[in-house]
Amino acid sequence: MRSLKSITLVLAGVVLGLVIAAVAVWNPLGVSWLSGNDGAGHAEHDDHETGGPSSETLYTCGMHPQVIQDEPGNCPICGMRLTPVKKSSAAPDHDMAAMGESGAAEISSQGERKILYWRAPMDPNYISDKPGKSPMGMDLIPVYEDEAGGSASPSGVRVDPSFLQNFAVRTALVERGSIPIDIRTIGILQHNETNVVSINTKFEGWIEKSNYNTVGEYIEKGALLFEIYSPQLVTTQQEYLAAIDYVKRLSSGSAYPEAVERAESLLESARERLQYWDITDEQIDLIRDRGKPIRTLPFYSPASGYIVGKGGESLEGMRLTPGMTVLKLADHSRLWAEVEFYEDQLRHIRKGTRVLVEVDSFPGRRWAGRVVLFDSKVDPKTRTLRAYVEVDNKDLKLVPGMYATVNVAAPAVSGAVKVPSQAVLHSGERSIVIVQTGRGVFEPREVQLGAGGDGEQEVRSGLEPGEVIVTSSQFLIDSESNLKAAIQQLLGERSRPGSPQQEPKPSAAPHQH
DSSP states (O other): OHHHHHHHHHHHHHHHHHHHHHHHHHOTTOOOOOOHHHHHHHHHHHHHHHTOTTSSEEEEOSSOTTOEESSOOBOTTTOOBOEEEEHHHHHHHHHHHHHHHHHHHHHHHHTSOOEEEEEOSSOTTOEESSOOBOTTSOBOEEEETTTTTTTSOTTOEEOOHHHHHHTTOOEEEOEEEEEEEEEEEEEEEEEOGGGEEEEEOSSOEEEEEESOOSTTOEEOTTOEEEEEEOHHHHHHHHHHHHHHHHHHHHHHTTOOHHHHHHHHHHHHHHHHHHHHTTOOHHHHHHHHHHTSOOSEEEEEOSSOEEEEEESSSOOTTOEEOTTOEEEEEEOTTEEEEEEEEEGGGGGGOOTTOEEEEEETTSTTOOEEEEEEEEOSSOOTTTOEEEEEEEEEOTTOOOOTTOEEEEEEEEEEEEEEEEEEGGGEEEETTEEEEEEEEETTEEEEEEOEEEEEETTEEEEEESOOTTOEEEOSSHHHHHHHHHHHHHHHHHHHHHTSTTOOOOOOOOOOOOOOO
């Protein structure tokens, strides 16, 4: 039994040895079996082929420049593919982060590149005056004087050209010219108050027949509205006819001239009373020719317009009293648009200012109008002042109640220094414009603004014609400038005599505007 086991073990060892030898010869994993001088020779050969230490190409991450490797691959932070860079441009940051204070001092003394400070790769608010580790355990990277805008003005910031391209930073020239003041507001069309007529009677009576009884009907001037019966009117007609008969009898006899004159005076008084009650001369002559009173007197419209109101549901049979409104007519050939203007717009608008009115019902068409009236005070809730715009509506296309867009073409500001409106950053009481002072160098500048309109803004101080300003993504440059200013302030405090040299604590850069 022992001999059988020994033979089995010997056979197993032989088979295992053959398998290992076969694997070593085949080498499916590509393992290099190096030893002695041969390994050194292979290593030298690999370095020459793959661009190892003797190569001038390194690999870095576009989103995390602190990641630098000797061979291609993926970024260990974001997983993006590394991009090749020249060793001369990528090595300083990598080498500086690893060589410590002595190496940094040596290179600074040679005058190649001067290090201003060291910052954390993932937290630019954490800075230090010497190399070390960030609170996240990462090596601090140096910031050189030329990178921090040492050649620029103290308030400027230097931006890499790749940043300008990646974020589509656009610029424009500061110009001098005219700025049109364009004010747009919403209004509601309504009746022109000066063209609304109320129809009433000056005597008591009853309407026995009405020809118009519906709101919205159009009535021409002189049209028969209704027939009215009034006891007072019948009595006055009788007095008028009696005065006519009295004058005839006195004139045909031998009466005194004074008596005839008094009779004629009574006749004239009766006629005037009928006229005061809005009885026309034609109707009075008809009463005289008939020789008897008219029971129901016709009443005619004194104006043209649409019926916009009436005194009751049904006019026929309605009892009228003196001064009671029977119908209300409105002339739509001229309408009013009730609009509201903000306080800062009122300096451009006055009585008589010309406007253009648009409605959704007729796109592309504009009606001319003008401001005719202002309210006496500003609305305390909306801080707006109500105004009324008269609109010419001869073709009667506009209808009261429509929403209207009112465009005020105020006089333009001429000879102004102007910039695109999107170039201005508004922050509280300050207005900032990013000015390009050199190639890749930008400076935030506070400006005083004036009038604005049509996508342009007047600049009263802070800019000169011909300067170049940023019109897009300027908030990114502004944030970088604020960070730079905070770092310079912190470094300045450390450089003062007697200030303690200690490791800084992470601090958020204050936003200065």
